[in-house]
Every structure is written in structure tokens, then in C-alpha cells.
Amino acid sequence: MRFATPLVPARLIRRYMRFLSDVELSDGTVVKAHCPNPGSMMGLKDEGMRVWIEPNDDPKKKLDWGWRLAELPDAFVGIDTGAANKVVAEALAEGIDALSGYDVIRPEVKYREKSRVDFLLSSSGRRDCYLEVKSVTLSRQAGLAEFPDSVTARGAKHLGDLAAMVEQGHRAVLLFLVQRTDCDRVTLAADIDPTYAAAFKAAQAAGVEVICLACAITPDGITATHQLPYG
Structure with missing residues (x-):
């Protein structure tokens, strides 16, 4: 982007x-x-x-x-959280290994109660994939990116929505886009928002997948690069 x-x-x-x-x-x-x-x-x-x-x-x-x-x-x-979806949209168009093989990519699709999923990926003969994107900018320890940086009731609701999609037979993915160039791994800031951390644990147990992507960032633009480990 x-x-x-x-x-x-x-x-x-x-x-x-x-x-x-x-x-x-x-x-x-x-x-x-x-x-x-x-x-x-x-x-x-x-x-x-x-x-x-x-x-x-x-x-x-x-x-x-x-x-x-x-x-x-x-x-x-x-620092622009709105840029995250633009960066991911470009990455999806170019191909993300863990999210490859889908013919149709639709942004901002309504689902559940008063929710919109960032991207809905679909293809004939495959389960639909509900993809939620979160911009990660916090780092309190060298090399470690953390989410969230403040309490996010909305984020916890999104996790519940994704888990519900898995229960209905679909695929659901939470994608952490690390918008900083000094981190090589990602984790939760559970001390900042214990409720979100609990919702995240429940979502993972329900089958929601987690993908973390690094970014190349310069004053010219932002590009998703490679996958980072979570944990």
C-alpha cells in the first residue's frame, strides 16, 4: 500500500x-x-x-x-489502524500461503448481529473463510508485538462471532498485522485486557485460526511481508 x-x-x-x-x-x-x-x-x-x-x-x-x-x-x-485492511487486501490479491485457493474475496461483509467481517473468502467446493484483521502496534519487550494496547470489548465480540462461524461449519481466521518493523513474534497483552485474552482462548479452542504477518514500512508505504510466530 x-x-x-x-x-x-x-x-x-x-x-x-x-x-x-x-x-x-x-x-x-x-x-x-x-x-x-x-x-x-x-x-x-x-x-x-x-x-x-x-x-x-x-x-x-x-x-x-x-x-x-x-x-x-x-x-x-x-499508527493508522484503517490502513491494516488495505495492506491485507493487497496481500490477499498477491497471495498469502495460509489463505490461498479462494476465488472470491469480499470486504466488509455483514454477518451475525451488528457485525461485519473484514474479509469473506469463498470458492466453489470449499468452506467459506471469515477473516478478521487486527492492527498490532504495541511492543513493551524487544522483538515482541502485543495486542491489544487497550481494552477492546469490540474485539472480544469479534472473537465470539468468529467462533460461531466455526460452529456453523465455516473456517474463521484472526489475522494480526504487525505494523512495526522491530518485532519478530506476537502474543497477547493479557494484563491489559483479561476479557479479550479469555475470549481469544475460547475462540482458539473452538477452532478459530491465528495468522500473524510482518510488514515492511517506509515513508513511501506499507507492505505485508512474511508470517510471524504467535505465542
Whole structure:
């Protein structure tokens, strides 16, 4: 996934009200940027850190800038949770080994009660595959990516929905997309959200599969690369 407009480096002043941030451009100008991440963004919102923002000329959007990347001393992190589905959609089109062999890939399909699955994969003679994507940006230990970074009742509901699909005879997969370049394995942050961890354990027991993908990230774009181990 290439960014639609070349990103601009800036310095973070603050992130506030969940979806807003103030950043300073290289010429000293302070601008307001949309922060497309509802999580805690632990470790990614420190004052003074280098960030990359995208200019926006869409008159329908309220802000002229959107925050896209956080730059750490040894890594890039994609903070836009909405980008995860775009990255996975491209990866599915190019082929993910564990999800190959499906002829039709449909995004945002309604199912269960007030739910939408990120992707529904289908093919004649095969079980439908319900694929839920989660963007992973938290890392509190070198090399280890964790999900979630805050309590997510919605995420726990999604796990229950996936388990229900398995019980109905379908295939269900939870895909963790690790949007940071300094991690080589993935696990749950059970201390942050014990309820989600319990729902995850129940979903796995019901037959929900887990796939973890790494990303290559630069100010030009984000691409899913290879599978990472979970555990």
C-alpha cells in the first residue's frame, strides 16, 4: 500500500482527544493532524518524537493533515489502524500461503448481529473463510508485538462471532498485522485486557485460526511481508 501523497516529517507535540494531534513541521509551523488510532498508542505518542504526516486536500475532511507513521530510533510504526485492511487486501490479491485457493474475496461483509467481517473468502467446493484483521502496534519487550494496547470489548465480540462461524461449519481466521518493523513474534497483552485474552482462548479452542504477518514500512508505504510466530 503506497501512501496517496508523499509523507512529511514532523515533530509530535501532543496527541489528545484520541483522534487529534499537534505536530511541528520542519519550518517551525504547528499544525493539527488527524490521529487515526483509537487505542492507547502506548510508547508511540511521546512529546518530541519524529512522526510522518500526510497532507490532505480533500475538502470533505476537516483537517489538512493525517498522522501515518511514528519513527522510533530503530523502527517505523504504522499508527493508522484503517490502513491494516488495505495492506491485507493487497496481500490477499498477491497471495498469502495460509489463505490461498479462494476465488472470491469480499470486504466488509455483514454477518451475525451488528457485525461485519473484514474479509469473506469463498470458492466453489470449499468452506467459506471469515477473516478478521487486527492492527498490532504495541511492543513493551524487544522483538515482541502485543495486542491489544487497550481494552477492546469490540474485539472480544469479534472473537465470539468468529467462533460461531466455526460452529456453523465455516473456517474463521484472526489475522494480526504487525505494523512495526522491530518485532519478530506476537502474543497477547493479557494484563491489559483479561476479557479479550479469555475470549481469544475460547475462540482458539473452538477452532478459530491465528495468522500473524510482518510488514515492511517506509515513508513511501506499507507492505505485508512474511508470517510471524504467535505465542
